[in-house]
Amino acid sequence: MKTLLFDIEGTTTDIAFVHKVLFPYSLERIEAYARENSNHAAINQVREVLLLERNIQASLTDVIDALKLWIRTDRKQSALKTLQGEIWQKGYESGAFKGHVYSDVLPAWLNWKKQGHQLAIYSSGSVPAQKMLFRYSTAGDLTVHLSNYFDTKVGGKREAKSYQNIKETLNTEIIFFSDIKEELDAARLAGLETVQVFRDGIQLTSHQAINSFADFKL
Numbered sequence: 001m002k003t004l005l006f007d008i009e010g011t012t013t014d015i016a017f018v019h020k021v022l023f024p025y026s027l028e029r030i031e032a033y034a035r036e037n038s039n040h041a042a043i044n045q046v047r048e049v050l051l052l053e054r055n056i057q058a059s060l061t062d063v064i065d066a067l068k069l070w071i072r073t074d075r076k077q078s079a080l081k082t083l084q085g086e087i088w089q090k091g092y093e094s095g096a097f098k099g100h101v102y103s104d105v106l107p108a109w110l111n112w113k114k115q116g117h118q119l120a121i122y123s124s125g126s127v128p129a130q131k132m133l134f135r136y137s138t139a140g141d142l143t144v145h146l147s148n149y150f151d152t153k154v155g156g157k158r159e160a161k162s163y164q165n166i167k168e169t170l171n172t173e174i175i176f177f178s179d180i181k182e183e184l185d186a187a188r189l190a191g192l193e194t195v196q197v198f199r200d201g202i203q204l205t206s207h208q209a210i211n212s213f214a215d216f217k218l
Contacts, residue, residue: 001116002173002218003148005166007157008123008130010179011197017100019074025091026084027071031064033087045079076124078152085129092136099133102199106139108213113145115218120148122166122176127151158182163190177213181205 009018034043038060046066050058058066070080091097109119121130127149134142148170155162157178163186167174176187177195184194184207195216196207203209210216 001118002175003118003120003170004112005120005122005174005176007178007180007183008121008125008133010199011177012101012105013133014100014102021097022088023071026087027068029087030067030071030083033083034060034064034067042079042082049077076152081124081126081129081151085126088129089132092132099137101137101139101142104212104214106142109145112218117218118147119145120150120170121146122150122157124152124157158186160186160189163187163192167191
């Protein structure tokens with residue numbers, strides 16, 4: 001048995017869904033959500049970051065301004081990801097949108113599960129946000145096929161140590177799929193097999209490359 005570990009954005013899911021649907025949805029709602037949940041642990045974490053980085057005792061307005069900036073600049077910050085995940089949950093549950101997955105995802109996952117392999121996710125988005133995207137996906141509830149989820153709590157996606165941590169947790173051979181070279185480079189340093197996913201045509205890469213999961217044979 002092997003574990004097939006997937007990035008989300010640009011790999012299982014169109015980048016446009018994240019940047020043109022999810023991010024604007026959270027940007028429009030982050031101020032009201034922060035004011036309604038001003039004692040949220042994540043809000044206090046943002047204050048700690050602002051104290052460390054800017055040496056300020058941040059007001060709630062400062063926190064909100066920082067959160068909006070981080071959304072616009074796609075900062076991989078755990079407190080932001082927590083708050084975004086909670087906001088997105090309301091969107092998924094209300095039917096405001098469904099999580100996009102490419103059409104080749106489900107057939108490939110079914111095939112690999114049938115072969116006895118397990119499937120896992122590693123994304124900068126929080127684990128709850130990952131689960132929601134796949135639970136409320138355009139291909140139905142895909143969480144039934146996933147065994148493990150990892151976010152930046154294991155480390156940054158361009159750091160080899162993060163993949164070593166995942167490897168120690170899963171204790172299996174791992175194949176990591178991503179569209180980002182730096183992530184794949186880090187995974188390779190940790191001893192993972194790597195596959196670069198190009199959705200718009202194969203490009204020069206030092207990693208095995210595919211356009212579709214249908215192209216990958218175990």
